[in-house]
Amino acid sequence: TEKTPQRRIFNTYPISHKLSRPVLIEAFAEHYRQLAADSEYRFQEEYDDLRSIGTNYSSLIGERAENRLKNRYTNILPYDHTRVKLIEMNEDDEEDIGSTYINANYISGYTSPREYIATQGPLPTTKDDFWRMIWEQNTQTIVMITRCVEKGKVRCDHYWPFDSDPTEYGDITITMASESVLPEWTVRDFTLELKREVRSLRHFQFTAWPDHGALGRTDLLLRFVRTVRGQIPRNAGPTIVHCSAGVGRSGTFVAFDFVLQHLARKENKFIDIFGVVARMRQQRCYMVQTEAQYVFIHKAVLDVLEGRVSDSNW
Numbered sequence: 001t002e003k004t005p006q007r008r009i010f011n012t013y014p015i016s017h018k019l020s021r022p023v024l025i026e027a028f029a030e031h032y033r034q035l036a037a038d039s040e041y042r043f044q045e046e047y048d049d050l051r052s053i054g055t056n057y058s059s060l061i062g063e064r065a066e067n068r069l070k071n072r073y074t075n076i077l078p079y080d081h082t083r084v085k086l087i088e089m090n091e092d093d094e095e096d097i098g099s100t101y102i103n104a105n106y107i108s109g110y111t112s113p114r115e116y117i118a119t120q121g122p123l124p125t126t127k128d129d130f131w132r133m134i135w136e137q138n139t140q141t142i143v144m145i146t147r148c149v150e151k152g153k154v155r156c157d158h159y160w161p162f163d164s165d166p167t168e169y170g171d172i173t174i175t176m177a178s179e180s181v182l183p184e185w186t187v188r189d190f191t192l193e194l195k196r197e198v199r200s201l202r203h204f205q206f207t208a209w210p211d212h213g214a215l216g217r218t219d220l221l222l223r224f225v226r227t228v229r230g231q232i233p234r235n236a237g238p239t240i241v242h243c244s245a246g247v248g249r250s251g252t253f254v255a256f257d258f259v260l261q262h263l264a265r266k267e268n269k270f271i272d273i274f275g276v277v278a279r280m281r282q283q284r285c286y287m288v289q290t291e292a293q294y295v296f297i298h299k300a301v302l303d304v305l306e307g308r309v310s311d312s313n314w
């Protein structure tokens, strides 16, 4: 009998497809419409395809018994391969991994492989380590996307001074130089001092985004991201982005900031939100933690492309 021609069936995407799904910018509106059709069926499908990405990476240091109390949530641990290591404090020869541990990961961005550090909201027991990380990483911008207490639950320690009195966090003295409270966010300027060296840092706290919820208004996120992006010093180390767990709202902020930087370059003809989130998921677990946040990123990008919200860089 005539041999049936062998049809090669790809039951698994080639790796490149699995981790990226670029869309022509001029076709993005139609792409969004298709994903949103039938009660967002294809958004759900695409978000489900992200679930397994990154789950093969280990979090052995975060799982250690001596580090258990340094984690805010039992299920949100930093991957070993991208975790931020605090510089050794003791002189002993053997490495004391516990003294170098903080629940934080480097996240690559549009201009640098360590453009951001995504981290949990500090705990009372980790806020000194948090400031130590900021000093060691030469961070000059903190983006906080949570309130300390939401719906009666503590989401983050008040890890900065309550007033302008200099306050010590370990070896570092923090002084609040100014505080500007706006309807949706607060901007604070701090000075940090260690062994007579003084540095400055700007703290942006977005206060209008409930945990596990979607923000709803894309113009708010756009204005906030642009405000922050426009004030990050060029010579600074990684920008710290945190919420309560450092994955949902933080991941949404980072993804949108990345895409806006990408769109600002006219030579770019494609946009790959799936690929941006997939890459972040290989660096920190659950980045963009809900499907609603994933849809929200798309809606915010669509609104920018269609001019419903103005972004002068774009």
Ligand SMILES: CNC(=O)[C@H](Cc1ccc(NS(=O)(=O)O)cc1)NC(=O)[C@H](Cc1ccc(O)cc1)NC(=O)OC(C)(C)C
Pocket: 072, 073, 074, 075, 076, 146, 211, 212, 243, 244, 245, 246, 247, 248, 249, 250, 289
């Ligand atoms: C869905 N909620 C969670 O997964 C949170 C961690 C978390 C993730 C994301 C966010 N949003 S944010 O990243 O935007 O801050 C807040 C909190 N985890 C907990 O509350 C976990 C329970 C849990 C929930 C879901 C799960 O799959 C596994 C374990 N509880 C927990 O860690 O309990 C403590 C705080 C008493 C130690």
